[in-house]
Amino acid sequence: MGKHKKPKQAGRLAQETTSLGTGEWQARVEALLASGQTRDAVETAKQFLKQVPGPEAEALLVKAYQARIQALLANGMHKEAQALGALVSERFPAYRAQLAALRRQSEVSGGNFHTLLTELSTADAQRQRELEVILTRELTDPTVLADSPALPADHxxxxxxxxxxxxxxxxxxxxxxxxxxxxxxxxxxxxxxxxxxxxxxxxxxxxxxxxxxxxxxxxxxxxxxxxxxxxxxxxxxxxxxxxxxxxxxxxxxxxxxxxGGRALLQSRLPQLNQALTRKDGHKALAAVQDLLPLFQSTPPALRRSFLATVLHHWYHQELSPQGLLRILPGGKKDPDTLRLIALTLERRQWDAALDWWDSYLTAAAAAGTLPTTGPELARVLLHMVALFPADPDEVCDILGVDDEKELQRLIRAGEIPAFFDRRALLERARVADSDLVVFRALVAYYDQRDPKRAEAEAEAWRRAYPQDLEPLLYLMRAAERRSALRKALDLLATAELLNRVHPEVRQSRFRLLLTSAERRLKEGKPALALDDLALLAQEPRAGEGDCKAYLLALSWAVAHKIGDTAATTRLEQTLATTVDNPVLAELTLGTVAGVLGIKLPLQTGSPTQLQAIDGLARACDLFHTLGRPLTVPAALLTQVEKDLASATSAQLHSLCVGGLWLGRPTLTYAASGQGLTQDGPLVHRFLLARGRALSAATTQREQDRARQCLRAARELASRARDMEAVREASAALDSLPDWSAFDALLQGVLTPPAEAPPTQEEVARTITVECRSRSIPRFMGQKASRKPRRTPSPRQQLPRGLLNEMLSFLLEGKL
Amino acid sequence: MNPFTVLGLEETADDEAVRAAYLAALRLSPPDRDPEGFRRIRDAYEALRDKEHRLALRLFGPPPLADLMELLDAFPYERRYVGPGPWLNVLRERRR
Known part of the structure; x- marks a missing residue:
């Protein structure tokens, strides 16, 4: 094609240029050179020479050739440039010197430095400089100079x-x-x-x-x-x-x-990131494949970080894992890969994760990377146990069994894998390593299922680790639960030798001795009870608060049991003097007497309001702290509830707590109402008490008030950093029926809108409302008042329990 | 970042190796000259000095990185000697 076209092109060009003058020829060639069309420039210059032969045309042609040679060099066509340079030099010998530099360059670009270096060694200064410029530009390997025979050795x-x-x-x-x-x-x-x-x-x-x-x-x-x-x-x-x-x-x-591969990492990692974000499994796989060799030579810890991170993001984006597992090192046989997969899965699928952990154990044992016994194996087994949900019903639901018995039966029959048997995993852990973490897990497992077995494990723990306090305390608590108080005290004595200042150790002696003294009194062993009381008197806690009053009451009971009337009278007087409040003395003696079956003569005399408030408040504190039931005459409660204007904040708070503890919400209601009028640092506590009391009210209006009080209490407690009150308020709110959820369900919305915390104005409004609400509501369990009431609205008549049932039914239906 | 990587330790390192690595790392990144590096080294040492914790990290770690690009930070900054060949190969290629 080209062959046929060329003559036509030359012919056409000849036809076009026949009438051009010298100046025009030059201009045309210069224009072509300026635009980089060196081949056309050469052809045009040839035509010029043919048409107007002469030195001008020759010079222009040589110039065009020079440009052409440079263009060939720029395109890396060194050989072509050299050949053309030789040809032009031969055809136009007068221009040899002009072409010499270019010819050298084309030789040098082609790797041939010989001619240049030969000329360099004999060239004059200017020529030398020209050649050195070429050398500077073209020298890409210094051995060319170092080994060149063209230069003398001492050059x-x-x-x-x-x-x-x-x-x-x-x-x-x-x-x-x-x-x-x-x-x-x-x-x-x-x-x-x-x-x-x-x-x-x-x-x-x-x-x-x-x-x-x-x-x-x-x-x-x-x-x-x-x-x-x-x-x-x-x-x-x-x-x-x-x-x-x-x-x-x-x-x-x-x-x-x-x-060391970092450059590749810098380019591939963003690609992997992008592919995962777009859930493009194909591209993500390609990027992982490129990256894997980089991490093979890094430290194992980094390699594992890479694998763990890729697995995590892979599963998070819900990409199919099959392709990834195929390209991971070792695939399904590599213990480390299995381990990392198990760790990735256990965040969402504990049952699937157990399967992978089991596979890891098998593969690691086969590979020799995990000893068949020892702490590593034990920790993995305990980790598997810890994956099970705390709620046994959830375990049964996931595995499709009715209860744990059926689970065990199916495991024995081989229908469910053995790694779902927690007990077996724990036993394997014990065999692998008798570390205290294993014992701890065993005790925790059996504690709710088989208390006797749990105690046996704790005993074994204690024998293995005699200096460890934990099993001793566990056994002590277990003995106390079984009312084996002597044993509990013996264990406590051992615990005290190990660590006397441990909080539970410090508090346990008083508690155990008190329980022992009371039991001995009930069993008709007053002398032994006296021994306990003597020991109790030496305890530091005996002097705290009104504890001494309780101990005096017990001493009084001992004296009564042994028939020492003088001692009885003396102790009554001592008690009265010690507590300096007839109400407290009466309540203490009365409660102890009632528990121990002692008949107490009826007390005459009406306490003052101050005495009643103080006495009741202190009695609530005392018995609540000791964990003992308190018997309070109804008349006293009514007297206190009627008028609390003279009560201090501390007393009101004690009455609030006491009311809830006694199951007397009216007391709490009254005390909290009074407390709210006093302002002060316990406002959130009074709101909390108020809310909890109102939770027991029967009408929806009071339920709403309860919610407002609890929300306000939580907000204020949060600001006061009283986290215990925050937790109590949250728990109380959780136990209230959520009407917003109920309303949302009726409208077909499964998730009710989240409530924002109350503002300062809302809190203030709640406090104002509660301060003004004087009338005591009706609480559940109370008899209806005889006073005629106005008929409540139909909605308010609906019992709270029924609404809860409907709510549960709707929730189950929706789910 | 994986504490083993920070201190340049194998995951089977014992107490002595952990302490030695920690002291060596401190010499390279003292708190007055490299507070950020010192904090990383200190955190890594705290994570690895307890044998039980170290075992747990070995068996149940490393935790995945929240951001894939953090792997770049963890990757060692190497400057390897590769001989003259690869450098000269770049020059031998024809210029485009």
Missing amino acids: PLKRGARAVCDLFTAVTTGPLPEGALAALDMIPRHSPLAPWKLLIRALEAFYRHADAAVLANLAGIPRDSGPGRLGAVLRRLLGENEPMEDRSFAVATLLDKVS
Whole structure:
């Protein structure tokens, strides 16, 4: 095709240009050269010479040829450039000198330095400079100079090139000894080897992590010099965002090798991130495949971080794991991979995770990476046990069994895998390692299922770890639960030898002795009870608050039991003197007498309001702290509830707590109402008490008030950082029926809108409302008042229990 | 970041190895010159000094990183010696 076209093109060109003058020819050729169309420029110049032969045309043609040769060199066509240069030199001998530099360059670009170097050794100063410019630009391997036969052995360039070769090899192979770079000092600033000198210095600084020195040296290397391309590569290795003009295979390989793969990581990791975000499994898999070899040579901890992170994000994005498992190292046989998969799954699917853990145990044992006994195995087994949900019903639901008995039966029959047998896992853990964490897990497991077994495990723990306090305390509590108080006290004595200042140890003796004294009195062993009381009197807690009153009451009971009337009277007087409040004395004696079956003569005399309030408040505190029931005459309660104006905040708070504890919400209601009028730091506590009392009211209006009070209490408690009150308020709110959820369900909304915390104005409004609400509501369990009441609205008549039933039914129906 | 990686330890390291790695890391990143690095080293040491905790990390770690790109921070900054060949290969390629 081209062959046929050429003559036509030449013919057409000839036809077009026959009428052109010299100036026009020149202009045309110059225009073509300016636009880079060197081939057309040459053809046009040829036509010009043919049409108007002469020196001008010749000069123009040679110029066009020069441009053409340069264009060939720029395109890397060195051989073609050389051939053309030779041809032009032969055809136009007068221009040989003009073409010489270009011919040298084309030879040198093609790797042939011989002619240039031969000329260099004999050239004059100016010619030498021209040739050195070419050398500076084209020298991409200093061995060319170092090994060239064209230069004499003592030529400075040759000696310099030898030094450059040796040092370049040395600096890229390992650390340089002190002073090694001094060999480069012989190379002058304008030498063709100067860029190499700077490059070697830059490399030396690079491996020393002296990045500023690297950049300073690179700044002196011209970009079009022989080693200039390596400047951009070094900058990229320093972490600079250097735009790479070419991303050739050699550049990518160098970056990867020197950085230990970091360059590849920098490009692939964002790709993986993006693919996961877009849930593109195919691209994500490709990126993981590229990244895996990088992490194979990193420390195992980093490799595991990579795998754990990829697995986590993979599962989080709900991508199919099959492809990923196929490419992971070792696949399903690698213990580490199995372990990481199990860890990834257990966040959402504990049952599937157990399967993978079981596989891990098998694979790790087979690979020898996990000993068949010892702490590692025990910890994994305990970890598997800990994966089970706390609620046994949830376990049964997931496994599709009715109860644990059926689960065990199906496991024995092989229908359900053995790793769902918690007891078996624990037993394996015990066999593997008798560490205290194993014992702890065993005791916790059997505690709710088989208390006797739990105690046996705690005993075994104690024998294995006699210095450990935990099993002792567990056994002590278990003995106390069984009313084996002597044993509990013996265990406590041992615990005290180990750690006397432990909080539970410190509190237990008083509690156990008190229980023992009371039991001995009930059993008709007053003398033994006296022994306990004598020991109790020595306890520090005996002197706290009104504890002494209770102990006096017990002493009084002992005296009564043994028939010592004088002692009885004396103790009554001592009690009265000690507590300095007839109400407290009466309540204490009365309650103790009632519990122990002692008949107490009826007390005459009406206490003052102050005495009644103080006495009741202190009695509530005392008996609540001791964990003992308190018997309060109804008349006293009514008296106190009627008028609390003279009560202090502390007394009101005690009455609030006491009322709830006694199951007397009216007391709490009255005390909290009075407390709210007093303002002060306990406002949130009074709101909490009020709310809890109102929770027991029967009408929906009071239920709403309860909710408002509890929300306000929680908000104020939060601000006061009383976290215990916050927790109590939250728990109380949770136990209230949620009308917003009920309303939402009726409207078809499963999730009710979240409530914002009350504002300061809402809290203030709640307090105001409660302060004004004087009338005591009707609480559940109370008899209806005889006073005629106005008929309540139909909605308010609906019992609370029925509404809860309807709510549960609707919830189940929806679910 | 995985504490084993921070201190450059194998996951089977014992108490002595942990302490030695910690002291060596401190020499490279003292608190006055590299407070951020010191904090990382200190956190890693606190995580690894207890044998039970170390065992738990080995068996049940490492925790996954919230952001994949954090792996870049954990990847070692190496500057490997590769000989003159790969460097010269870049220059031998034809200029485009």
